[in-house]
Amino acid sequence: MLLAKLGNVSxxxxxxxxxxxxxxxxxxxxxxFYLSENIKNDISENAFEQNVIHALRVLGWTQYSGDFDIRPxxxxxxxxxxxxxxxxxxxxxxxxxxxxxKQPNIPLTYTFQQQLFSYMRQLxxxxxxxxxxxxxxxxxxxLEKQEDPVLLETIRFEKNNEKGEKFVQLFSxxxxxxxxxxxxxxxxxxxxxxxxxxxxxxxxxxxDNYKNKLIELIKQDFLSEYDGELIDSVLTELTIxxxxxxxxxxxxxxxxxxxxxxxxxxxxxxxLPIELNPSTESDFKRKxxxxxxxxxxTFYADGSSQKKLWKANSFKETSGVIGNLRSRPEFRNxxxxxxxxxxxxxxxxx
Numbered sequence: 001m002l003l004a005k006l007g008n009v010s011x012x013x014x015x016x017x018x019x020x021x022x023x024x025x026x027x028x029x030x031x032x033f034y035l036s037e038n039i040k041n042d043i044s045e046n047a048f049e050q051n052v053i054h055a056l057r058v059l060g061w062t063q064y065s066g067d068f069d070i071r072p073x074x075x076x077x078x079x080x081x082x083x084x085x086x087x088x089x090x091x092x093x094x095x096x097x098x099x100x101x102k103q104p105n106i107p108l109t110y111t112f113q114q115q116l117f118s119y120m121r122q123l124x125x126x127x128x129x130x131x132x133x134x135x136x137x138x139x140x141x142x143l144e145k146q147e148d149p150v151l152l153e154t155i156r157f158e159k160n161n162e163k164g165e166k167f168v169q170l171f172s173x174x175x176x177x178x179x180x181x182x183x184x185x186x187x188x189x190x191x192x193x194x195x196x197x198x199x200x201x202x203x204x205x206x207x208d209n210y211k212n213k214l215i216e217l218i219k220q221d222f223l224s225e226y227d228g229e230l231i232d233s234v235l236t237e238l239t240i241x242x243x244x245x246x247x248x249x250x251x252x253x254x255x256x257x258x259x260x261x262x263x264x265x266x267x268x269x270x271x272l273p274i275e276l277n278p279s280t281e282s283d284f285k286r287k288x289x290x291x292x293x294x295x296x297x298t299f300y301a302d303g304s305s306q307k308k309l310w311k312a313n314s315f316k317e318t319s320g321v322i323g324n325l326r327s328r329p330e331f332r333n334x335x336x337x338x339x340x341x342x343x344x345x346x347x348x349x350x
Contacts, residue, residue, distance in 0.1 A: 024165040025168075027058050028164035028165050028167065029164075030055075030058050031055045031157075031164070032158065032164070034051045034058070035052065035055055035131065039051060043104065043105070044103065045103050048101060048104060052099070052101050053070075056086070059172040067173060070085070071085060074123065076122055082122055084099070084116075085100050085101045086101070096125075099129045099130075099131060100128070100129070100130050100131070101131045102130070102132035104133050105133075106132060107132075108132045110328070110329040110330075112132070113130060113138070113148075114148075116149075120138065126140055127139060127181065128140070133157075134155055135153075135155040135157075137151070139185050139188070143182070143186065145318040146327060147312075147315060148327055150189070152184070152188040155167055192326070196326070199271055203279070205242060206244055206273075210242070214242075219235065272336045273342075274325055274344045275344070275345045275346070277346070284346070285321050293309060294346055295309060296308045297344070297346075299342050299345070301341075331344065
């Protein structure tokens with residue numbers, strides 16, 4: 001009897017979850033209609049604002065109920081004011097999150113993101129949403145200390161999108177709960193950090209320092225059969241290469257002093273290689289905290305490169321080097337592939 005009751009409870013819970021999932025999916029599809037399908041290519045930002053109001057209504061937030069303010073003005077300091085597009089509020093009128101909108105025919109650039117970041121910092125809000133060609137969710141709180149707020153998710157306006165369903169679940173009036181947002185944020189940060197750890201290990205294996213370790217391992221392996229001086233002599237005539245994708249360690253028979261052809265790397269399509277000088281993140285970070293500047297060289301598939309000065313005045317001891325670099329719009333997944341970027345080299349010295 002007890003097992004039957006437990007079975008009924010589990011079935012009822014499953015049915016409720018499926019019902020909520022379907023409802024969230026329907027709401028997301030309606031949001032796609034308002035913010036993507038039912039708009040003209042040259043829609044103005046003011047006209048797009050009305051579509052965003054419709055989308056907020058789908059999420060349960062209404063202006064009639066006082067759930068949000070449109071372009072509220074806030075005094076900052078003695079003479080400055082900020083005017084975000086939307087500020088969403090709780091029933092007790094506390095600020096929950098801020099929304100900045102841009103014309104959907106314009107890419108969401110770093111300048112637009114910085115505008116949102118300013119509102120988040122000035123209003124002391126952990127979450128900010130940028131809406132234009134898609135939706136970007138940013139976090140700025142105690143779980144992750146960075147120079148800028150962290151991009152947790154980018155969502156395209158595509159029907160039946162699981163990311164869209166999750167957005168509805170988290171940012172609807174009914175579902176907006178601190179514990180769910182914290183769980184979502186922690187999972188998002190874990191994914192970011194996992195990618196950073198993956199890249200860090202990969203870069204260490206690809207580094208010249210690790211090649212030297214391999215040479216030493218080869219020498220140790222043959223010392224029981226050959227004279228050490230002979231092994232050194234042979235190794236000086238060989239080049240050891242570790243390729244970055246689908247290529248095992250190979251030993252070329254070309255002498256080192258005539259091996260002038262540069263290595264050809266096959267880079268991952270999902271993780272942008274970022275190389276540091278000094279090579280370890282801890283050494284680089286220690287020097288960056290002193291110099292407060294570095295040089296970022298971006299290499300492109302067409303053979304060109306571009307060097308920029310990184311002014312790291314806001315970089316702190318708690319900041320992460322790789323995470324900071326990956327938070328740049330041009331180095332984010334999906335963007336660097338579009339721009340044809342194949343590698344980034346960051347050096348303390350020019």
